[in-house]
Amino acid sequence: MATAPQFPGLDFGDKFRFWPKHNEKIYERLDAKHAWIEEKRAAEGDGGMAATEWSEVDPLEHEMILNMGPQHPATHGVLRCVVKLDGETIEKAVLDIGYLHRGIEKLAESKTYQEFMPYTDRMDYLSPYSNNVAWCLAVEKLAGIEIPERAEWIRMIMCELARISSHCLWLGVGLMDAGAVSGFLWTFQQREDIYSIFDEVAGARFTVSHSRIGGVASDLTPRSFELIRAFCDSFKEELARWQKFLNRNRIWIERNKDVGRITKEEAIELGMTGPNLRGSGVEYDIRRFEPYLKYDEVDFTIPIREEGDCLARYFLRLEEMEQSIRIIEQCLDRMPEGPVRADDAKQAYPSKDEVYYSMEGMIHDFMYTDVGTQAPKGANAYHAVESPKGELGFYLTSDGTGRPFRVRINAPSFTNLQGMEYIMEGSLVADTVVIIGSIDPVMGEADK
Amino acid sequence: MRDDERNAQPKQEKREHEALKFYYTPMDEARADDSESNPHAKGATRIPDVIKALVDEFGDVVWNVETYAGEDTVFVEKEKIREVCQFLRDDLGFNYFSDCGGIDRFTEDERYEMFYNLVSLERGKRIRVKIRIEEDDLSVPSVTQVYRAANWNEREAYDMLGIKFDGHPDLRRMYMPEDFEYHPLRKEFPLLGVPGSLPLPPQTPEGELTMDPFAAAHGSKPTKSYLEPKSDYADDTDNE
Helix, strand or coil: CCCCCCCHHHHHCCCCCHHHHHHHHHHHHHHHCCCHHHHHHHHHCCCCCCCCCHHHHCCCCCEEEEEECCECCCCCCECEEEEEEECCEEEEEEEECCCCCCCHHHHHHCCCCCCCHHHHHCCCCCCHHHHHHHHHHHHHHHHCCCCCHHHHHHHHHHHHHHHHHHHHHHHHHHHHHCCCCHHHHHHHHHHHHHHHHHHHHHCCCCCCCCEECCEECCCCCHHHHHHHHHHHHHHHHHHHHHHHHHCCCHHHHHHHCCCCCCCHHHHHHHCCCCHHHHCCCCCCCHHHHCCCCCCCCCCCCCCCCCCCCHHHHHHHHHHHHHHHHHHHHHHHHHCCCCCCECCCCCCCCCCHHHHHHCHHHHHHHHHHHHCCCCCCEEEEEEEEEEECCEEEEEEEEEECCCCEEEEEEECHHHHHHHHHHHHHCCCEHHHHHHHHHHHCCCHHHHCC | CCHHHHHCCCCCCCCCCCCCCCCCCCCCECCCCHHHHCCCCCHHHCCHHHHHHHHHHHHHHEEEEEEECCEEEEEECHHHHHHHHHHHHHCCCCCEEEEEEEEECCCCCCCEEEEEEEEECCCCEEEEEEEEECCCCCEEECCCCCCCCHHHHHHHHHHHHCCEEECCCCCCCCCCCCCCCCCCCCCCCCCCCCCCCCCECCCCCCCCCECCCCCHHHCCCCCCCCCCCCCCCCCHHHHC
């Protein structure tokens, strides 16, 4: 049996106990784990598990335990993969997360609904706008707030931009994991353009916090319309260029084809979500399943792929980006004039014009900062949106005060990572980075 | 006048600073009929036929159905949660496990709650099943045999709230280290943490372990993350 290595952490003696014990547990788990690859081998043989001496199973001592991460350039954050290798094949994998755990759910309990908004930016920090919208919609559902139509369209445009931005990063980093560095620079150029739009719209490039409870913080400026239209046009060309480069690229295809494969049944069983689920042929997209904002009024298709491997997820995400552009263009055409914020001092902040020039406005602003939105006592609601990574949902419970009683975040990266443990088993160790890239986890969200 | 009374200090009015409290005005209780007016209510969460099927199958095990914002929450007996999930998956088509998590209701009688969000992909419906858990008996049947995807979520609930899942294949802590004594999402766990509960590595190469990362907030002097150069102007008592 592979023995667990000695840890230098033991030197800390009695005081600094958690690290060795934590490791011990992981190694115990690795030994005790009944992996899918064992099931597969058993299925090939007489159906029973091999009951042989260890020396017979592994006479040349091919087995080793490899720790990848917590900080590995290809793990997209602090993700630790402890894998048991048989030669180059991963036999068992155990993922260890929690290195970035900030206790966001606990923090939310001590903040008003509005105060928690900037924290959502920092969850899936690659597409902050989606998180903002998910939070706003959940609170609005809980408190029964209706927002004006224009705000809904603005949110939709920005959500789709966030999706493109997130997928751009996924593609660039995925390319880099597979060995192509220049692709990373191309996709980051597009992300820069999207950041410029966010800068114009929200005043911040990265952590936008633009969507607010009861509407959005500010209306789009004429300049931002220009920027968005220009981006839509240029991005279509860029996307075509990427597809021309990658769709028939032999290296890219051979790195991705039949790698990290999950069947439809497995994907459902493991609870995969987002592109990882749709890449296996399951038609589950919250935008269609229970349409929020104005998604039931725009025309778009949801790409589905049957193969369930990394290549399928690649094609799927590129198609999703195309569809996002389509949605944005429709939004721009159909966006009506009007207010961008609910006109009720108990549901949304007053505009800054009101705050600066009227007494009532100032009082409302103060009250809203202090007490904020109030949901009825005992109310609870779950609202999910289709974030770039998958189903991002907030389950909120209210005790009638201005702060949420309990916030439960259903984070897509967390769900996807759980499935990844099983996907990795049976694949090659060199494919791990490609699989991690293709699953596209963001640890800020998985660790919450 | 008795002796003890004579010797007693004259009562002085306490003139301690009291923090200004702000009392929120709690809103009305949530009413089921609010759901009609809720602009965000979805059709996917209205499932009267599913609830009827559940009641027909399990009878008293389903002891309450709550509706708010167009969402039905079905309360079932804790012991029967696995059977209910099995029935929902096999007979009613709720094959996709979306989410589950725990709630600490703190002052209420049955202190903890677990909720399970299930999705039927074919029918396009959602259901939320809830169980209540007594503080004295924190063990809950695990649903990992029914929904494999519940594995990490249940581990998270175990880590954060201390709810124990019977039959879970791998009940380790999710975020916190293995022998961390507390469950941080419980309401009584302080927001700034318990000093000394999670010793962190030394902040300087040769230094001591950091026993309290939020020392200043707990009323003591924080450890410096760097070796401060000696200054002529610094207060001597400061460096002791």
